[in-house]
Amino acid sequence: MLLHLSTWVEIEAYLKRSRTVVIPIGSNEQHGPTGLLGTDWLCPEIIAHEAQKGGDLLVAPTFNIGMAQHHLGFPGTIALRPSTFMAAIGDWCKSLAAAGFEKLYFLNGHGGNVATIEAAFSELYAEASYAGVKRGFACKLKNWWDLEGVTALANRQFPSGHGSHATPSEIAVTQWAYPDQIKTANYAPQIAPTGPIREAMDFRARFPDGRMGSDPALATPEKGGELVRAAAAGLIRDVAAFAAEAPVI
Amino acid sequence: MLLHLSTWVEIEAYLKRSRTVVIPIGSNEQHGPTGLLGTDWLCPEIIAHEAQKGGDLLVAPTFNIGMAQHHLGFPGTIALRPSTFMAAIGDWCKSLAAAGFEKLYFLNGHGGNVATIEAAFSELYAEASYAGVKRGFACKLKNWWDLEGVTALANRQFPSGHGSHATPSEIAVTQWAYPDQIKTANYAPQIAPTGPIREAMDFRARFPDGRMGSDPALATPEKGGELVRAAAAGLIRDVAAFAAEAPVI
Amino acid sequence: MLLHLSTWVEIEAYLKRSRTVVIPIGSNEQHGPTGLLGTDWLCPEIIAHEAQKGGDLLVAPTFNIGMAQHHLGFPGTIALRPSTFMAAIGDWCKSLAAAGFEKLYFLNGHGGNVATIEAAFSELYAEASYAGVKRGFACKLKNWWDLEGVTALANRQFPSGHGSHATPSEIAVTQWAYPDQIKTANYAPQIAPTGPIREAMDFRARFPDGRMGSDPALATPEKGGELVRAAAAGLIRDVAAFAAEAPVI
Amino acid sequence: MLLHLSTWVEIEAYLKRSRTVVIPIGSNEQHGPTGLLGTDWLCPEIIAHEAQKGGDLLVAPTFNIGMAQHHLGFPGTIALRPSTFMAAIGDWCKSLAAAGFEKLYFLNGHGGNVATIEAAFSELYAEASYAGVKRGFACKLKNWWDLEGVTALANRQFPSGHGSHATPSEIAVTQWAYPDQIKTANYAPQIAPTGPIREAMDFRARFPDGRMGSDPALATPEKGGELVRAAAAGLIRDVAAFAAEAPVI
Amino acid sequence: MLLHLSTWVEIEAYLKRSRTVVIPIGSNEQHGPTGLLGTDWLCPEIIAHEAQKGGDLLVAPTFNIGMAQHHLGFPGTIALRPSTFMAAIGDWCKSLAAAGFEKLYFLNGHGGNVATIEAAFSELYAEASYAGVKRGFACKLKNWWDLEGVTALANRQFPSGHGSHATPSEIAVTQWAYPDQIKTANYAPQIAPTGPIREAMDFRARFPDGRMGSDPALATPEKGGELVRAAAAGLIRDVAAFAAEAPVI
Amino acid sequence: MLLHLSTWVEIEAYLKRSRTVVIPIGSNEQHGPTGLLGTDWLCPEIIAHEAQKGGDLLVAPTFNIGMAQHHLGFPGTIALRPSTFMAAIGDWCKSLAAAGFEKLYFLNGHGGNVATIEAAFSELYAEASYAGVKRGFACKLKNWWDLEGVTALANRQFPSGHGSHATPSEIAVTQWAYPDQIKTANYAPQIAPTGPIREAMDFRARFPDGRMGSDPALATPEKGGELVRAAAAGLIRDVAAFAAEAPVI
Numbered sequence A, B, C, D, E, F: 001m002l003l004h005l006s007t008w009v010e011i012e013a014y015l016k017r018s019r020t021v022v023i024p025i026g027s028n029e030q031h032g033p034t035g036l037l038g039t040d041w042l043c044p045e046i047i048a049h050e051a052q053k054g055g056d057l058l059v060a061p062t063f064n065i066g067m068a069q070h071h072l073g074f075p076g077t078i079a080l081r082p083s084t085f086m087a088a089i090g091d092w093c094k095s096l097a098a099a100g101f102e103k104l105y106f107l108n109g110h111g112g113n114v115a116t117i118e119a120a121f122s123e124l125y126a127e128a129s130y131a132g133v134k135r136g137f138a139c140k141l142k143n144w145w146d147l148e149g150v151t152a153l154a155n156r157q158f159p160s161g162h163g164s165h166a167t168p169s170e171i172a173v174t175q176w177a178y179p180d181q182i183k184t185a186n187y188a189p190q191i192a193p194t195g196p197i198r199e200a201m202d203f204r205a206r207f208p209d210g211r212m213g214s215d216p217a218l219a220t221p222e223k224g225g226e227l228v229r230a231a232a233a234g235l236i237r238d239v240a241a242f243a244a245e246a247p248v249i
């Protein structure tokens, strides 16, 4: 069930049977010479939309811009400062909580988002903690590659050249969903370098074509389809466990 | 040309021939008993994606959450505080400007966004104004219904019962794009009431089913198609004029 | 009744018979070669002070600095960033609400303020909307030229050359109130150009003497007096209607 | 010379002979049963306007709302949070500096403003200090009662019952300027209590009629006139010294 | 009793007998050629730690970074912007209040902190004042040199050359506590100049070695010990009086 | 070399031979029935101070309050909101960078700090990334238990009952440094439960005595000394590698 294609009346009815919502969250940023700029928000969107076909899962609109300051040296990247990102996550959560949602599950597609999303959750909880009251809702962050079985599958698919940015697994997922948008390039070196992440100028100097440790040429739509199916199944299970968790207070 | 389905290399090439980008912007909020929650971000997305098929127009990802605090009394609404919305618009603009974009065209789908988006532009310009320097980019806001010919068409299509929220014209646009998501209801009264907009509780008391002055039953996918074609044509012309505007400094 | 020339005891008594207060709000910014820098805050102050002589109307101190970043290229302009302006409007409103005021009527003298003031109201309402509670007060913004009868009168007085900044109507109002501060200049061109509003450097390049579309030479103190009387009468009626409006929740 | 009754052309000319501007700053807050709510912004305005009649002194519009949270238990008080107040002072200073002013002299009328104004100056300087550059302007804060000779005169006029809030000296100044707004009351006790300043509820409990240590019945318009003349003379000298101060870098 | 060397169980027990806590607060900033960078946070820490040996006084961890933007021209200085400093003080206070503390006593070691700390207290109180509720705790700021008897002693110890920054009294206190960290230098001039405090570049130009009006060569560990004993005794008395103060509401 | 016991002249000299500084950072929060409230800032302080005895390492004052909102249900905890924490880290970094430091090494003692510290670094880098310039300094975060050899040693020392909060390893470190502050208690259960971290009330309900998965009774001062020596050695190596890292731009 896609929230944005539903009416408020349908959501009101859904809330009578569940208090859980899944929010795909990612980033719009360079993904090497062949990766789509939308890769990091498309992947969780693709997986969550696939998962909701198989069950009574409510999926919110995709939070498509995240913490990608280090990619700003490459055109097409759009980034929020961490402080802005936190404020926006806070407003999303408060909106959903105002409607009665109590379990907010963020399915994340961008490693660079993790720290800021966790900080945003803490900022939300802190309001209640200073006041000595209950927050009324719980937040959970899960990267799609951390869903049960996904990384193991990716390791089998890509025993070398996976890397950490513009990886063949995420590119495969978008190839499966957007087969007419598959791009090719000659990579030099075939496997990109690794190193620390700092400001955008430093990043582009270290990683001239944008990749980090990866060989995107390994991606295929078929592998992408396998990953999507594994992740969707893992998502359904993980969301169910989160939804079933009883409050302690 | 859709930015999120492009690579950074393709955007770098695009910037050699144009410095203009179109950003669909809207809101995810209740639209009466039958309007999709995503209506206000889907409409500009639908129109901009249609327009880019017919020309060399670059369309950014959709900014899908806006200033909708007054709709928070209805589940499914997700709203940003104006201050958060301004910060996020600022970061989008600075990201695009960092890449070399000089004309940032926001195609808006939500009347409640207008004041905050204008304030966000002023906040961006103000940084340069205090410093006595050039900003380096120009922002433009256009509601899709203000594109040339669109409101005239809507007036012909819906001589009465158009209203100002959950209007038959915006619902028709989404019906054309998502024909399998057409919802129906008995409206009572057929044409919804009007009144001032304040906080969410006040809003729901004044407008019990969420509509303002509208009769959504008038919408059809065919009328939506007409609106999309008119708006897409108007968008292409309006963006071209903005792109062609010469700087004065 | 002027709040700043009253005591708290007098305001406590006033609150027993009315919960409404009028706040003149404007901007201190260049108004062309002959317009006073204070024009935009002086006009609503003049009108509100005139109106309160004729009835039991409480007028707060004038909020004299607003959103005028585009005028910063001309000395004498003092501007707040939109974010600052919103914070300050918020604190004014919360202060007045803490005392028991429930209808906060802002009489505005500067077009550039409108978006930010509306955003500020939404920011205030949003706090209540996220919490699902009543805000407890209602805000209303009215430009003095939008008071009943005023623009019609100005159109009769200035059939051409009115323009949108440093207009003969606003200058006439200040001439009526400050007859010993009437300034003259040779205008070239007689009617100023028009165009978009962006950062201060861009603005000064487009509008070299600060006027937008106007011929201030048309102003006279007599026309100003007519405008003040029309606006004061319109204000009394409009405030009465706002004060009489019943809550829906 | 009053900035708000000048044109930008006149200010441009003034800047050729001086880089100094005086900003009256105060607060709108309860001043006991008989003191005007505007007392703290009216006093510096009265003094600065008087002073500019006798010399080439530029006086900005009055900053009329300040840090008065502790007075919010009494109706008519309007207060800015310290954080808002600092942001607004910052924008005023940056606006004036953008025009070329280098010496910003704040003539203050409210003791409760002092800490926040000083913090605001530090916030402005800090931007330059982190960057290792010159700020380009200097700020100075002076309470009107600290101008040379003023407190000595007040001590002679009011050897007892002066107190620290709703003092006979400040009330006398407003009586001199607004003789038709003189209010009377029976004070009990004749001299108000003293104590610490905390939140508004605590304040009203400690100081039931709003006065702190003062007997406002001692005020007369004549004493007010003496104070204004002494303060205006002191202001002219103090501003001249500030304007004459040479930069060290 | 040092809070950071206690367990939460011990603090819970302490709260049954007292609701008061002492927070040493200072700054880490240059103190001339021989003063320790930590002088301004070490002094209140030394005094508070000494005082708690003689009674049931709870001392929080030291707040060691403050408002020192003007010292940033000298390496080793670490400064918070006033806005950051206020936010952090606010969070400290809310944390302690959440645990049940009602009297928060800040023992300050840096004159430059005073304005911002006072503004921070007002910001905290303001939340309650707008809401018309009690804050629930009271804050008090005391500079260690303002404790009873301390300045009189310092005047006797240093009849000339005390000055206002890198003073012999504060340096003596650190010499007493850190006798193996006593530094020496040739001072030229022996007594440093005085002047206004602005941004860091201006400060370093006016005060080339960092001192203001002082001759640190006058400091001795013995004088420091006398000061610590006097201050510790004064602190115990002052905290007891604050703790004993009854609420008015 | 301890920065706070040095003079600015000594730091100026140090900067001629090194551009690196170590900042111990932690939290002041409950650590179970027997752990010191200061544990998380004492541990990195103890290790860094130990390490600097053996080499030319500059150690800044300890950043002693961090992101501990979840511990606010236990008295003695002092926590910064993530947004405040980020602002403060930003000001520390800018201060040190203004002096010429280029490598800022944060030695962390609190797992709950990690996300916010990383977000703070990104916020700092983002300023440069939007502007398309170099940041000028690099930040590095290292938890003391992640220093080479430390976790392996702890695993040998505490094969079971280590847990994740109020761990025997961190308590052992403080026992070694503060042997007269060793506390004992009967733990029930001997090994504390585990679970998710949310707001303070939820936390206290899940973890009634504050421990998470740990048995602090396993700690001894001797084991603490082993940990300190291992960590200090690892720190010296890790800082040297960071200092030696060449810039890529």
Ligand code: NI
Residues within 6 Å of the ligand: A031, A039, A040, A109, A110, A165, A166, A167, A170
């Ligand atoms: Ni990715």
Ligand code: NI
Residues within 6 Å of the ligand: B031, B039, B040, B109, B110, B165, B166, B167, B170
């Ligand atoms: Ni709509």
Ligand code: NI
Residues within 6 Å of the ligand: C031, C039, C040, C109, C110, C165, C166, C167, C170
């Ligand atoms: Ni105007």
Ligand code: NI
Residues within 6 Å of the ligand: D031, D039, D040, D109, D110, D165, D166, D167, D170
């Ligand atoms: Ni006063």
Ligand code: NI
Residues within 6 Å of the ligand: E031, E039, E040, E109, E110, E165, E166, E167, E170
């Ligand atoms: Ni000092």
Ligand code: NI
Residues within 6 Å of the ligand: F031, F039, F040, F109, F110, F165, F166, F167, F170
């Ligand atoms: Ni710990």
